Amino acid sequence: xxxxxxxxxxxxxxxxxxxxxxxxxxxxxxxxxxxxxxxxxxxxxxxxxxxxxxxxxxxxxxxxxxxxxxxxxxxxxxxxxxxxxxxxxxxxxxxxxxxxxxxxxxxxxxxxxxxxxxxxxxxxxxxxxxxxxxxxxxxxxxxxxxxxxxxxxxxxxxxxxxxxxxxxxxxxxxxxxxxxxxxxxxxxxxxxxxxxxxxxxxxxxxxxxxxxxxxxxxxxxxxxxxxxxxxxxxxxxxxxxxxxxxxxxxxxxxxxxxxxxxxxxxxxxxxxxxxxxxxxxxxxxxxxxxxxxx
Numbered sequence: 001x002x003x004x005x006x007x008x009x010x011x012x013x014x015x016x017x018x019x020x021x022x023x024x025x026x027x028x029x030x031x032x033x034x035x036x037x038x039x040x041x042x043x044x045x046x047x048x049x050x051x052x053x054x055x056x057x058x059x060x061x062x063x064x065x066x067x068x069x070x071x072x073x074x075x076x077x078x079x080x081x082x083x084x085x086x087x088x089x090x091x092x093x094x095x096x097x098x099x100x101x102x103x104x105x106x107x108x109x110x111x112x113x114x115x116x117x118x119x120x121x122x123x124x125x126x127x128x129x130x131x132x133x134x135x136x137x138x139x140x141x142x143x144x145x146x147x148x149x150x151x152x153x154x155x156x157x158x159x160x161x162x163x164x165x166x167x168x169x170x171x172x173x174x175x176x177x178x179x180x181x182x183x184x185x186x187x188x189x190x191x192x193x194x195x196x197x198x199x200x201x202x203x204x205x206x207x208x209x210x211x212x213x214x215x216x217x218x219x220x221x222x223x224x225x226x227x228x229x230x231x232x233x234x235x236x237x238x239x240x241x242x243x244x245x246x247x248x249x250x251x252x253x254x255x256x257x258x259x260x261x262x263x264x265x266x267x268x269x270x271x272x273x274x275x276x277x278x279x280x281x282x283x284x285x286x287x288x289x290x291x292x293x294x
Contacts (some may be wrong), residue, residue, distance in 0.1 A: 005036055005255045006041040007120040010137060011127030012102040013046040013057055014080030018097040023279055024060050026150055027124050030280045032066050034248030044066030047101045053079035070111055074101040086238065096154060112143045121145040125166060129157040141169040141278035151175040151249055160186065167204045174210040174247050199220045210250060212243050220264050227260050229268045232292050234276040241280025246271035269293045
């Protein structure tokens with residue numbers, strides 16, 4: 001019997017406090033949710049407070065069939081929250097509250113074993129904002145696995161030095177267009193999308209670079225080839241979690257060894273589907289993704 005691949009997601013697990021109420025979130029959890037929806041076996045490494053908000057998050061994680069063995073409890077620091085406000089063009093503005101328990105993820109040999117057995121390790125730049133979780137992350141990045149860096153540049157929660165250190169560890173890089181433009185500008189004056197991607201790919205030895213471009217689609221550089229997709233046009237409800245859904249769908253395609261163009265189209269469809277619905281965790285099935293692609 002063939003088993004589905006396992007993927008470990010490291011970083012923030014929190015509550016997004018929106019004008020309409022609080023929703024569970026955090027990029028690692030969003031990715032894990034969609035991986036599970038797509039038949040993968042994700043697990044989380046994170047930390048919540050020993051409070052009601054933390055208990056509820058653990059219950060939700062387990063309810064969705066996601067491995068919660070790597071979720072730590074913090075007796076001193078509360079469960080993380082983010083104050084989210086919608087802005088123009090369906091973009092969200094975030095106030096990522098400090099202190100948050102996910103800033104204090106502690107290293108253990110059990111966590112390293114979890115990463116080693118999974119084979120794929122997804123992490124973001126936001127999880128490296130505090131020295132505690134940053135130290136744990138860099139120790140786990142020494143564990144053999146395919147490292148997937150999902151950049152999430154939320155000023156003032158990153159530094160160029162930390163970001164460059166994370167890029168040096170990554171095999172696969174996922175970012176949006178504005179992040180590509182900023183980071184590539186540190187190393188040269190590349191004019192085209194392809195040149196900016198290639199600049200980062202060569203500088204950091206990345207096997208794959210994924211760039212999401214909102215309503216303009218997405219691009220993936222892999223195996224010395226640039227693949228582009230124009231995206232699918234939908235009525236946008238909000239953009240919360242759409243990039244995370246895209247990444248989960250792309251990795252599921254890679255793990256199933258689907259052709260690159262097919263994988264990119266599938267990821268674009270799921271990203272569009274999530275953007276057409278409210279919140280990061282809409283319920284959906286394969287038929288809903290197929291409808292987007294028609």
